[in-house]
Amino acid sequence: MGSSSGSEPRRVTIHDVARSAGVSRQTVSRALNGKDEIEVSTKQRVLDAARELGYRPSRFARGLVRQDTTTIGLVVPDLLNPFFTEVAAAALEAARARGWHVVVYDTADRAAEEIGTLQVIGTQVDAVVGYFSCSEDELDQFTRGMPMVLIDREPRTARFSAIRIDGEEGVRAAVAHLVGRGHTRIGMLDQVGRAAPSPRREWFTAAAAAHGVDAGLVAGAAQSADGGGAGLRALLAEHPEVTAVFTFNDIVAVGALREARRLGRSVPRDLAVIGFDGLALGALVEPPLSSVALDTRRLGALAIDQVGRLLTGAEPLEAADLVVRAELRLAGSA
Amino acid sequence: MGSSSGSEPRRVTIHDVARSAGVSRQTVSRALNGKDEIEVSTKQRVLDAARELGYRPSRFARGLVRQDTTTIGLVVPDLLNPFFTEVAAAALEAARARGWHVVVYDTADRAAEEIGTLQVIGTQVDAVVGYFSCSEDELDQFTRGMPMVLIDREPRTARFSAIRIDGEEGVRAAVAHLVGRGHTRIGMLDQVGRAAPSPRREWFTAAAAAHGVDAGLVAGAAQSADGGGAGLRALLAEHPEVTAVFTFNDIVAVGALREARRLGRSVPRDLAVIGFDGLALGALVEPPLSSVALDTRRLGALAIDQVGRLLTGAEPLEAADLVVRAELRLAGSA
DNA sequence: TTGAAAGCGTTACCAT
DNA sequence: ATGGTAACGCTTTCAA
Numbered sequence: 001m002g003s004s005s006g007s008e009p010r011r012v013t014i015h016d017v018a019r020s021a022g023v024s025r026q027t028v029s030r031a032l033n034g035k036d037e038i039e040v041s042t043k044q045r046v047l048d049a050a051r052e053l054g055y056r057p058s059r060f061a062r063g064l065v066r067q068d069t070t071t072i073g074l075v076v077p078d079l080l081n082p083f084f085t086e087v088a089a090a091a092l093e094a095a096r097a098r099g100w101h102v103v104v105y106d107t108a109d110r111a112a113e114e115i116g117t118l119q120v121i122g123t124q125v126d127a128v129v130g131y132f133s134c135s136e137d138e139l140d141q142f143t144r145g146m147p148m149v150l151i152d153r154e155p156r157t158a159r160f161s162a163i164r165i166d167g168e169e170g171v172r173a174a175v176a177h178l179v180g181r182g183h184t185r186i187g188m189l190d191q192v193g194r195a196a197p198s199p200r201r202e203w204f205t206a207a208a209a210a211h212g213v214d215a216g217l218v219a220g221a222a223q224s225a226d227g228g229g230a231g232l233r234a235l236l237a238e239h240p241e242v243t244a245v246f247t248f249n250d251i252v253a254v255g256a257l258r259e260a261r262r263l264g265r266s267v268p269r270d271l272a273v274i275g276f277d278g279l280a281l282g283a284l285v286e287p288p289l290s291s292v293a294l295d296t297r298r299l300g301a302l303a304i305d306q307v308g309r310l311l312t313g314a315e316p317l318e319a320a321d322l323v324v325r326a327e328l329r330l331a332g333s334a
Numbered sequence: 335m336g337s338s339s340g341s342e343p344r345r346v347t348i349h350d351v352a353r354s355a356g357v358s359r360q361t362v363s364r365a366l367n368g369k370d371e372i373e374v375s376t377k378q379r380v381l382d383a384a385r386e387l388g389y390r391p392s393r394f395a396r397g398l399v400r401q402d403t404t405t406i407g408l409v410v411p412d413l414l415n416p417f418f419t420e421v422a423a424a425a426l427e428a429a430r431a432r433g434w435h436v437v438v439y440d441t442a443d444r445a446a447e448e449i450g451t452l453q454v455i456g457t458q459v460d461a462v463v464g465y466f467s468c469s470e471d472e473l474d475q476f477t478r479g480m481p482m483v484l485i486d487r488e489p490r491t492a493r494f495s496a497i498r499i500d501g502e503e504g505v506r507a508a509v510a511h512l513v514g515r516g517h518t519r520i521g522m523l524d525q526v527g528r529a530a531p532s533p534r535r536e537w538f539t540a541a542a543a544a545h546g547v548d549a550g551l552v553a554g555a556a557q558s559a560d561g562g563g564a565g566l567r568a569l570l571a572e573h574p575e576v577t578a579v580f581t582f583n584d585i586v587a588v589g590a591l592r593e594a595r596r597l598g599r600s601v602p603r604d605l606a607v608i609g610f611d612g613l614a615l616g617a618l619v620e621p622p623l624s625s626v627a628l629d630t631r632r633l634g635a636l637a638i639d640q641v642g643r644l645l646t647g648a649e650p651l652e653a654a655d656l657v658v659r660a661e662l663r664l665a666g667s668a
Numbered sequence: 669t670t671g672a673a674a675g676c677g678t679t680a681c682c683a684t
Numbered sequence: 685a686t687g688g689t690a691a692c693g694c695t696t697t698c699a700a
Binding site: 011013015025026029030033057058060061062065066 | 677678679680
């Protein structure tokens, strides 16, 4: 409205404060940074001037001269998926313990967003941790020599460090448990829309084979509760004989649980359900969800630990130590 | 081991690349920033040299000269609480649409962490959005003239902008609904450990009074599912006559739901439950949770919008526009 | 097409 | 106790 219009308001610099307080720039710097060698009255005068002018130091100028702030970029496909929330919270906590800042990017599960994020991230963080579905070439192209820790993805080159999720044993235990309960028709709700079969699917296949049960009762499910519900419907439509189901993750499992209820199937009596991830959410539904559980806090902490080593030039952890193993955690649903 | 030890590895600068490629610094800059005025062969040579040396531009130096990156600090008390996750996700989305970066800080619901966060944040972001429980003096002291948008908190001074959450009508509708269903003994599980009674409690009290029902049937509950369960037990122990309960938030409500089941009380028949927040989580439990729902996406977007106005000097929104109203959303639990 | 020089805003070092 | 000067690493004029 007239008065608020005009030219871009030039930034207030340390110079302006110095002039206003009638001192030099370094005196201002001293006052603002709580250095000793300054007279109390001078300090006060400077502080007043700074407040008066609304002065804020430029983080860029400051960062340039004292190179001591570390910022990590954390990339997740969907922060609203509780699994990624847990990982993010763990990473935030681990980073905070080191005094690092974490910029969070949600790629909305779209490869295009990943590239966009990487381009932007490349110039704004010191290292990157997170989930990516795009190719390693793309990954490398937009991040140059930046330290990178990939989660739940096996890199082909030594360019990237990675945290591996090993659910083989856990899934085998899950299948063993189901078989032990007399289930012989065990279905799986797998991830949908990815090219290769998921490792979880492969673990399931191997475990099923090991126990001599059919591993082919699989339907796809979008990674959401609704997706899990739809997936279960599809699975049961095609394979009505299924009495137990293992799901790609807990969100899908919770959706399946809800769908089973709607279909009038009692869990675990008519249908046993075992998820993957071990989310806190699993304890809130009825019946409580059995799951092949991951230690998400360890996962996040491990990723930050490794990226820190990469960043500081310390000895990085070896692949053998960069593994998070899942283990079966039984509750009411199976 | 031995070979990796030694002095701090000096940063590779644009100067090193220039020397290595046998060109000047600005030529390197041109090559790296994809400018036109450069010969293809030169560009290639520079790019090769840069890759060879593992060169990464300093974000500080770059930010200093082209002042075009905006970073928002987002402060939440507990990212694992789905409500804050939803708000954070919404804020991230809104910020990304503007090309802004968001640094997320989780204060673990501790005032001490808030101060620590503010001190650190003060020098690392351009503006702050979030939840704070510490005093306005402290808030101001550690953030100087930085644009700040407080969520769900009524500031006393004009120093801070704020997003107000107005649940008065929604809560009244909730109580009206319960009364309409014949409930006369309506309890509440309020927040615990805060000094003043929560606004949600006040809305409840007013609504109860308006309908002529007892507003004193209140128990405290920690903000978690377990807290909700314990709270419900305490409430029913003291007031066994309660047939309906309104909770501080959905997490608490979900815990109450679970506890009711354990106590053998069928919901909504023996006990009606209405939460607050309207989380996606509410649709996953059984029965689905009725809730006084907030539009968390709008909340996050509004906060980012306002902080953007503060940041760019545009006309800020007025208090009347900085309100998110909650409305009753009925599902199975009441 | 390339290079030299001038900042960007701050802090560190060395005078005074 | 205070000020001058020189970095910090980059991009943006302007000149060649």
